[in-house]
Amino acid sequence: MKIRAHLPSLLCVLTLLGGCSGLGLSSQEGPPSPAAQNALxxxxxxxxxxQYGTVIRTVATSDDIAAAPKSLRIEAYKLQAFSYCVxxxxxLCEETFVRILQLDSDFTLAPNEAGHPQWGPVFTSAQARVGK
Incomplete structure (x- = not known):
């Protein structure tokens, strides 16, 4: 009988915990919305x-990118970082790489990107800042 009395409270707690998955607490990412895909x-x-200045502004101000799954945000942030470097x-380039590494500590640049003279060394510096 006591369990039934607490059932509504338990359901409420479980509902709240389920809502936390959108806060990065879940290892599962849903697919990006069409709006986020269009923004990317x-x-x-x-x-x-x-149009590097436009890239910087678009990524910084897009609500669709900000609310997108981590993988899409990382791709957008990478182009923003490259744009800052160019x-x-x-x-700002380094800070954006740090932001990416905070989202995904295993993130690496592709070999052709890592060897780029403008952002390759900046990425290495960002890795050092986050202890990678």
């Missing part, structure tokens, strides 16, 4: 077109 595609097009904002 826009950033990729801007980057390919050499624009010679090496401190």
């Amino acid at each position: 595609a826009q950033v990729q097009q801007q980057y390919s077109a050499g 624009r010679k904002y090496s401190q």
Whole structure:
């Protein structure tokens, strides 16, 4: 009889805990929303077109990217970091790489990216900052 009295409270707690999965507490990522996919595609097009300032602003202000699964955010942040480096904002480039490494401590650049003269050394510095 006592268990039935506490059942509504227990269900409430379980519902609240289930809602925590959107806070990065779950190891499972859902698929990105179409809006997030479109935002990333826009950033990729801007980057390919050499619109580095626009990439920086789009990633910084996009609610769709901010709410996207970690893997999509990391890809957007990487293009933002590259854009900072190209624009010679090496401190902001490094801080963005640190942000990526805080999301995924195993993140690495592809060999051709790691060897890039502008952002390769900055990424190495970011790894040192986070103790990687």
